[in-house]
Amino acid sequence: MRIVEVPPSLVFACGFMTLSNPWFLAALVAILGVFHLDLIATLLNLSRYSLPLPERLKGVFDEETVKKAAEYAGRSARVDLIRDAFFLALLIGMWWSGGFAWLDAKVASWGLSTLWTNVTAIGVIMVVKSLLALPFEAWDTFGVEAEFGFNRTTPGTFIGDRIKGFLLMLVLGVPLLALVLWFFQTQPLAALWAWLCVSAFSLIMAWLAPRVLMPLFMKFTPLGDGPLRTAILGLAERLKFPVADVSVVDGSRRSSKANAFFAGFGKTKRIALFDTLIEKHSEDELLAVLAHEIGHCKLRHVPVQIAIGLAESALMFWLLHLALSSPAFFEAFGVSGRPLGLGLMFFTLLYQPLGLLLGLVSSAMSRRHEFQADAFAAEACTSAPLMTALKKLSTENLAHPQPHPLTVTLHYSHPPLGERLAALERLA
Ligand SMILES: [Zn+2]
Incomplete structure (x- = not known):
């Protein structure tokens, strides 16, 4: 049976007394750690716009472009930072004021079955979070992107995209979430079943996306x-x-x-x-870019990335099983009993640094694949048109000419332009 009443002492206790709870400490370190690491990486990255350009990039980026790119990156970073700080404050406020216990009690009082209570609790958090994120997305699209001449999204498209995204979430996400929660509620080998189901779902989605999902958003x-x-x-x-x-x-x-x-x-x-892409590139350049993409297919990069993803999610579900089996895990967030929906949400907070760490492996692999696909394209079409195309893409999208290695390691799925050009020069 679920405990609906939240004793006031528990609410006040969760700020202080749970410091002896390892899950509480882990969550705190995880949340603050990821926020600060991102902040440091962003600041280091922004500081590198003032570095003198290496010989190779001198003809690519003129002073004006670098200045504009620095301003663009600064503005984007400001939106991201304010958004992240807002959500961090909200999370800590909700957590330490006993807000999760309140939400748990509130949803439980609606008289739904245990499964749907769990689905609803996490659903409420996700809907509220997306609504609160909307102003930041609008600021980014109609403020920053528009100011630098990138935005062509109309308010109608912006709202339409979100409504379509929400409906897809309802049709595809909710049944999958309910299934995963049902496994953890009833099956001893829940982690295994959940992993198999989610893996099958992702494979089907990868197949469906270009056929059914993308045409919903693009023509x-x-x-x-x-x-x-x-x-x-x-x-x-x-x-x-x-x-x-x-x-x-x-x-x-x-x-x-x-x-x-x-x-x-x-x-x-x-x-x-x-x-x-067609608008801005010559036929030779388009063919070189196309050869690069064909390279990804020929060199079987997609199956490798999928295998890495499946291994990562196996680890994640095993850890989720450990967390959800521990009463102290729920206590760390000020809730009693075993509200699995909220538990899933708490777990995503804890998982952040590990996800980041595992992401290092897959993005390092992805950067390697980019070099290989570049080499494939150079072989198929010579390296000159690919180099021109890469230069154009970088300057037009106001890419960072010399991103900081920490930012590259953390976030870049593609190597920086300078490294790609250097590799292509070696091949030529
Ligand atoms: Zn590529």
């Missing part, structure tokens, strides 16, 4: 007959890469940033080019 138009289509099909044939169709995605509806494109899974691939 795909077949690339008409012409020299570009002929050249793309020619390249694909030369590289023995079976292509089912080539389409153009209207990335320009949201941002002027030229994102690369993606290729679908399966026997015959679907190539989708962002219209912003």
Whole structure:
């Protein structure tokens, strides 16, 4: 039976007396640690805009671009920092004032079954959190991105995207969440079942995303007959890469940033080019970028990344099992009993530093894959057009010319431009 009444003493106790609880200390260190590490990395990174440019990058970034990139990074970092500090304060306030125990009691009083009580508790937190994040997203899109000329999202698209995202969450996320919670409520081998289910779900999603989900947000138009289509099909044939169709995605509806494109899974691939990419690049450059993406497929990078992801989630579910089996884990957040929905949310807080640490492995692997795909493209199309394309992408998207190694290690899935150019020069 759940304890609905929260004794006032518990509420006041959770700020002080639980310091002897290892879960409480771990959560505190985890939350504050990740926040400060990110802050330090951001400050170090911002300070590197004033460094003199190495010879290789001198012709790429002029003084004006570096200045603009520094301002852009500063503004973006300010939005992120204010948002993170706001959520950190809110979390600690909620935690130390006994807010989670209050929420737990409130949701329990609605008379739902145990499973739906748990789903609802975590659902309430997620909905409130997304609503509170909205002003920050709007500030970023219509403030910072617009100020630097990147934004093309209209308020209608902005709101439409969020509504579609919310509906997808309801249709896909809630049943999966309920299933995972049901495993932990009823099955002794819950971690294993949950891992199998979530893994199967992610694989299905990876398959569905380009076919069903992305078309909900973006418009795909077949690339008409012409020299570009002929050249793309020619390249694909030369590289023995079976292509089912080539389409153009209207990335320009949201941002002027030229994102690369993606290729679908399966026997015959679907190539989708962002219209912003086509707009700004010559045919040779487009083919080089395309060859880079084909390289990822040919070198089997996606299965490797998926395998790393599955191993990581196996570890995560095992740790989740340890946490949810410990009464002290729930006490650390001021709640009694075993409200699994809230427990799942508490666990995400604790998991942050470990997730970050594991992320280092997968992003290091991803940066390695980028070098390999670059080498593949250089072999297929010579390195010159790829180098031009990379330079254009970096300057137009106002990338950092010389990001700090800490930021690269923590967050970069792609190597910095300088390193990629150096590697391509060695191949040429
Ligand atoms: Zn790549």
